[in-house]
Structure formats: C-alpha cells, structure tokens
Amino acid sequence: MATFTREEIEHLGDLARIALTDGEIERLRGELNVIAESITKVQEVAGDDVPPTANPIPLEAYLRPDEVQTPLTQAEALAGAPETEAGMFVAPQILGEE
Amino acid sequence: MSSTEELVKLSASQMAAQIHAKEISSRELVEAELEVIDAAEPSIDAFLQVSREQALEQADALDKRIASGDTEDLPELAGVPVAVKDMIVTKGIATTAASKILEGWIPPYDATVVEKLKAAGMPILGKTNLDEFAQGSSTEHSAFKSTKNPWDTGRVPGGSGGGSASAVGAFEVPLALGTDTGGSIRQPSALTGTVGVKPTYGGVSRYGAIAMASSLDQVGPVSRSVLDAALLQEVIGGYDQRDSTSIPKPVPPLAQAAREGAKMDLTGMKVGLVKELSGDGYQPGVEARFNEGVQLLQDMGAEVVEVSCPHFSYALAAYYIIMPSEVSSNLARYDGMRYGLRVMPPEGTAQTAANMMSATREAGFGDEVKRRIILGIYALSAGYYDAWYGSAQKVRTLIIRDFEEAFKKADVLISPASPTTAFKFGERMNDPLAMYLSDVATIPANMAGSPAMSIPAGLSDDGLPVGFQFFAPQMRDEVMYKPAAALEAALEAKWGGPIHRDLKTPWLGNK
Numbered sequence: 001m002a003t004f005t006r007e008e009i010e011h012l013g014d015l016a017r018i019a020l021t022d023g024e025i026e027r028l029r030g031e032l033n034v035i036a037e038s039i040t041k042v043q044e045v046a047g048d049d050v051p052p053t054a055n056p057i058p059l060e061a062y063l064r065p066d067e068v069q070t071p072l073t074q075a076e077a078l079a080g081a082p083e084t085e086a087g088m089f090v091a092p093q094i095l096g097e098e
Numbered sequence: 099m100s101s102t103e104e105l106v107k108l109s110a111s112q113m114a115a116q117i118h119a120k121e122i123s124s125r126e127l128v129e130a131e132l133e134v135i136d137a138a139e140p141s142i143d144a145f146l147q148v149s150r151e152q153a154l155e156q157a158d159a160l161d162k163r164i165a166s167g168d169t170e171d172l173p174e175l176a177g178v179p180v181a182v183k184d185m186i187v188t189k190g191i192a193t194t195a196a197s198k199i200l201e202g203w204i205p206p207y208d209a210t211v212v213e214k215l216k217a218a219g220m221p222i223l224g225k226t227n228l229d230e231f232a233q234g235s236s237t238e239h240s241a242f243k244s245t246k247n248p249w250d251t252g253r254v255p256g257g258s259g260g261g262s263a264s265a266v267g268a269f270e271v272p273l274a275l276g277t278d279t280g281g282s283i284r285q286p287s288a289l290t291g292t293v294g295v296k297p298t299y300g301g302v303s304r305y306g307a308i309a310m311a312s313s314l315d316q317v318g319p320v321s322r323s324v325l326d327a328a329l330l331q332e333v334i335g336g337y338d339q340r341d342s343t344s345i346p347k348p349v350p351p352l353a354q355a356a357r358e359g360a361k362m363d364l365t366g367m368k369v370g371l372v373k374e375l376s377g378d379g380y381q382p383g384v385e386a387r388f389n390e391g392v393q394l395l396q397d398m399g400a401e402v403v404e405v406s407c408p409h410f411s412y413a414l415a416a417y418y419i420i421m422p423s424e425v426s427s428n429l430a431r432y433d434g435m436r437y438g439l440r441v442m443p444p445e446g447t448a449q450t451a452a453n454m455m456s457a458t459r460e461a462g463f464g465d466e467v468k469r470r471i472i473l474g475i476y477a478l479s480a481g482y483y484d485a486w487y488g489s490a491q492k493v494r495t496l497i498i499r500d501f502e503e504a505f506k507k508a509d510v511l512i513s514p515a516s517p518t519t520a521f522k523f524g525e526r527m528n529d530p531l532a533m534y535l536s537d538v539a540t541i542p543a544n545m546a547g548s549p550a551m552s553i554p555a556g557l558s559d560d561g562l563p564v565g566f567q568f569f570a571p572q573m574r575d576e577v578m579y580k581p582a583a584a585l586e587a588a589l590e591a592k593w594g595g596p597i598h599r600d601l602k603t604p605w606l607g608n609k
Contacts (some may be wrong), residue, residue, distance in 0.1 A: 012472045019456040042416045042489045052491030055313045056547025057300045064339040076206040080437030091435050094451040
C-alpha cells in the first residue's frame with residue numbers, strides 16, 4: 001500500500017510546479033494517504049490477462065480536408081497574455097537560476 | 099400568475115413553438131429570463147456572468163429574421179435562450195472555469211458547441227458556476243461562490259455543474275450546457291430535479307471545452323424535460339474535424355425517440371436493473387422513488403431484468419487514478435506564460451520562469467485542484483505507472499465488458515443517478531472520499547464512454563429530488579431517450595404536472 005511522506009509530497013509539489021505551503025503539505029499527506037488506501041483495490045482485479053483501455057472509443061486517424069483556414073491573428077493570440085512586448089510573449093528568464 | 103412567471107415556466111419546446119407561431123418574440127423571452135435572473139441570483143448564485151447585451155442582440159437578430167419571413171429552415175429551438183457552463187469557451191465573454199488562474203480571461207474563439215448554439219439562433223444568457231476546473235461534486239470548490247440548490251438554499255446543487263443545474267431548476271433559463279467527466283451533468287441534475295444527459299463520448303465535440311480529463315470529459319444538455327434535452331443534444335451533436343475524438347457519424351434521432359416515448363408504450367423493451375448500483379450507501383428515500391419508477395416502466399410494458407456488472411464496484415477507485423492523471427497533464431498548460439494569471443515569486447527569490455510558475459500555480463489553483471494534480475503526478479511517476487495507471491486502465495476494460503454483457507440481456511440499463519439527495523453545505527468538504535462517493539453511480543458510463551441520463555424520479559422523504567438514471571449502448575443515445583420520456587410522462591401523469599410544480603420559488607412569487 002502506498003503511503004505518502006512529507007518529503008514525497010514536497011517532491012510532487014516541485015514536479016507539479018506548485019509551491020505548496022507547510023500547512024498544505026501536511027493536509028495533503030493525510031488526504032492522499034486515505035485516497036491511496038482506497039485506490040489500491042484496483043490492483044486486485046487488474047490481472048495480466050486483461051488488456052488496458054486508454055480511450056473508451058476506438059480512435060482512428062481521420063484526416064481533415066487540406067484546406068487553407070484563417071488562424072487567430074497575432075493580436076488575438078497575445079490578447080490574454082500577462083505581459084507582451086513587440087508582438088511577443090514576455091516570460092521571466094529561464095537561465096541563471098542555479 | 100404573472101406573464102413572466104408563465105413564460106419562464108414553459109418548457110424549451112413550448113417556448114420554441116410560441117416563437118415559431120409568432121405569439122412571443124425571442125426578446126420577450128430573454129427579457130423575462132433576465133428578470134428572473136435578477137430576482138433569483140441573490141438566493142441561487144448560479145451565474146458567474148450574465149451576458150445581458152449579447153443575449154438581447156442575438157434575440158433581436160432572430161426576431162428580425164422571423165419578421166422578414168425567412169423561416170423556412172428555422173432551427174427548432176431558435177430564439178430559446180441557453181446558459182453555458184463556464185468550462186466552455188465563449189468568444190468575447192470571460193471564461194474562468196471558476197478558477198482564479200483564469201479570472202478575467204476572454205477567449206478569442208468559440209467552442210464548437212457555442213458556434214452551434216449561435217447558428218441555431220439561441221441567445222446565450224451567460225456563464226454558469228462550477229467546481230473549479232469541473233473538479234468536485236457540490237459546486238463548493240468554485241473559486242468565486244457556491245451555488246445554492248433551488249429546492250433548499252441551505253444545500254448544495256451537486257457538482258461540478260451545479261450552476262447549470264440550478265439555473266435551469268430555478269427557471270433562470272430553460273436550457274444549459276454542462277460537461278460530464280464523472281457525473282458532473284447527471285449528479286447535479288439528480289440533486290436539483292432537472293434532466294441531465296451525458297452523450298456518447300465523441301458524440302458531441304469537445305473543441306473549446308476546457309480539458310479536465312480528456313478520455314472522460316463530455317459536453318451535454320441540462321433541461322427541465324426529456325424532449326428539451328433531446329432537442330438541445332441534436333443542436334450541439336455531430337462530427338467535428340477539430341476534435342480528434344469526435345465520431346464521424348450523424349446525430350441519432352433523439353427528439354423522435356423522446357416523442358415516441360411520450361406515448362407511454364414500452365412493449366417489447368428490456369430494461370436491465372444494475373444490481374451493483376443499489377443497496378448499501380443508497381438513501382432509503384432514493385431507493386423508494388427508484389423502485390416506484392421501475393414499477394411504472396413495467397406498467398408500460400417493459401420487461402425488467404436484473405443484470406450484474408461486477409466490476410462497477412471498482413469504477414470509482416479506477417476513476418480516481420485515471421482522472422487525476424489526465425488532470426495533472428491537462429492543467430500543466432496554466433503556467434502564467436501565455437494567458438491567465440501570472441504571480442511573480444516573492445522578493446529574495448530568483449525571478450525565473452520555474453519560480454514564477456510555482457508561485458502562479460500555488461496562488462491560482464484551489465485545494466481540490468492541487469490535490470488532484472499531486473495525486474495524478476504520483477500515479478504517472480516512474481515506478482508507480484504500471485501499478486496504478488496501468489491497473490486502472492485494465493479496470494476500464496472490465497467495465498466496458500460489463501456493459502457489453504449487460505446490453506446482451508437488456509436494451510437499456512437503469513439505476514439511481516445519485517446515492518443520496520442534496521447534502522448540506524460543508525458536510526463533505528473535509529472528507530474527499532465521502533465527496534467522491536457522490537459520483538459512484540455515474541462514473542461507470544464515463545469509464546465506458548456510454549451515454550447516460552438522469553431524470554427526476556420524485557421527491558425523497560426529505561422533500562428533495564431524486565434522480566433516475568438510464569444507460570444506453572455507445573452511439574445509441576436514442577435508445578435511452580424513449581424510456582426516459584415514457585417514465586417522465588407516467589410520473590407527470592401521477593403528479594399532475596412536472597416535478598417543478600412542487601418547487602417553491604419566492605424569487606418569482608414574491609416579486
């Protein structure tokens with residue numbers, strides 16, 4: 001049975017890019033342990049002979065007609081951005097953190 | 099009774115008939131609904147935004163078309179207003195998914211279903227409240243407000259589509275769209291005495307429906323009658339090349355099936371009662387109303403047989419692996435870069451992209467969303483992927499097989515839609531498992547991609563609505579519309595009118 005430690009929750013928070021507070025880490029630990037306990041029951045019936053199903057409807061690759069369409073304009077694509085400059089998204093630096 | 103009250107209590111199909119007959123205009127209808135919204139919202143809180151001006155403009159455009167005599171191809175629901183769950187994007191109208199991370203975002207495009215509403219001449223009255231990113235079973239997880247149940251404003255309307263269900267139940271609008279990932283249309287419909295339908299997965303385009311769990315999400319109608327749901331599903335359904343999971347087949351004849359059902363003859367139909375969706379955990383009053391409904395189906399000529407779906411008891415647990423896994427992946431797009439909220443890290447912290455993302459997502463997401471993202475990331479992580487996610491996908495296979503076996507014995511399957519009636523605010527907020535159990539009867543249909551619907555079965559001993567659920571085979575949505583309409587007709591004959599006649603509406607009566 002899976003049990004979540006404080007360190008694991010912190011690590012998962014890092015992976016999720018969510019800066020969890022100490023209070024949240026403690027609360028999540030308790031809740032996720034209860035949920036994990038209930039979830040382990042799926043392993044009881046998932047035998048090797050059962051194939052997994054990722055999507056309920058069989059997916060086929062349908063090709064759409066190759067027609068020219070008008071996409072969003074640059075202004076429309078940028079309209080919801082927190083910060084823009086010279087027709088581009090402005091993002092904080094990605095280098096130099098460590 | 100005021101004319102406003104008379105007007106808004108009509109079904110959508112009755113409203114449409116009056117518009118076609120030029121007895122009322124679409125503007126009159128929209129104005130009447132806006133009047134009810136103004137009066138009801140302080141008690142109900144169903145809407146996150148009312149798009150008053152746009153709705154009136156759309157109504158006027160339709161009225162102008164009718165006045166010009168251009169009515170040959172007039173869609174059946176033309177002129178009838180509709181509300182849209184705020185999980186579905188609307189061009190020029192803010193769409194938030196009830197999350198702070200999208201607060202104020204105005205989409206530059208319409209979802210396919212919204213385009214279809216507009217093409218059908220249906221004015222969009224506004225955006226309805228939901229649990230944040232459709233994650234919850236009570237609409238208490240909205241970042242903005244909790245919607246109230248019109249039958250008892252001290253109780254939840256269910257979730258995540260509580261806003262759509264309450265808006266329709268309270269006569270603020272005759273029709274609404276919802277999204278159903280684990281029961282988010284049907285469970286709130288059950289709790290508010292409305293009709294809610296989850297179509298076959300792939301039967302209605304999800305283009306522009308904000309993704310929560312992509313292999314489970316489905317857009318569908320909320321209404322006060324089975325025929326109205328059928329008419330709305332016919333408007334929004336059909337193939338869409340912009341959705342890679344859309345089924346390239348036409349919409350089945352749903353309204354025809356509903357009209358057939360209203361004749362109350364089910365001779366030759368086999369109805370399968372799902373053994374695993376009753377008993378422990380189901381409120382006695384819910385079971386009592388359900389059993390009365392079963393008897394009525396038999397009285398109309400249906401043969402009721404018991405069917406066993408042994409893996410349904412694993413559906414909830416498997417769902418709570420698959421759904422958060424897909425949530426963690428889908429919600430990765432909320433990174434503060436291109437749209438939505440951006441929160442810079444506190445002073446003394448490196449102002450990098452990674453730190454900005456962490457600060458933004460910490461501030462922008464609510465507790466339930468964080469819980470599910472963390473759970474999903476764990477389920478998908480190295481070392482656990484096969485044991486958790488792989489096992490859950492196998493359970494999905496077993497549930498699909500259960501449905502296939504059951505549909506060899508019966509044309510449709512039935513169960514209560516929710517194990518309980520509406521619960522009080524706060525009652526399940528600190529107990530995620532208890533909250534998750536709210537969807538125990540609805541989840542199997544999402545796992546299998548099958549269509550399912552909830553219709554009102556009457557009031558439990560506590561005076562609150564009970565939902566009666568029908569399941570049909572994949573891509574055969576019309577099959578459930580017939581017995582659902584028949585049961586609705588039989589119940590209304592017994593009650594002397596629709597269930598809503600018993601709803602006290604001080605926001606209408608006390609004006």
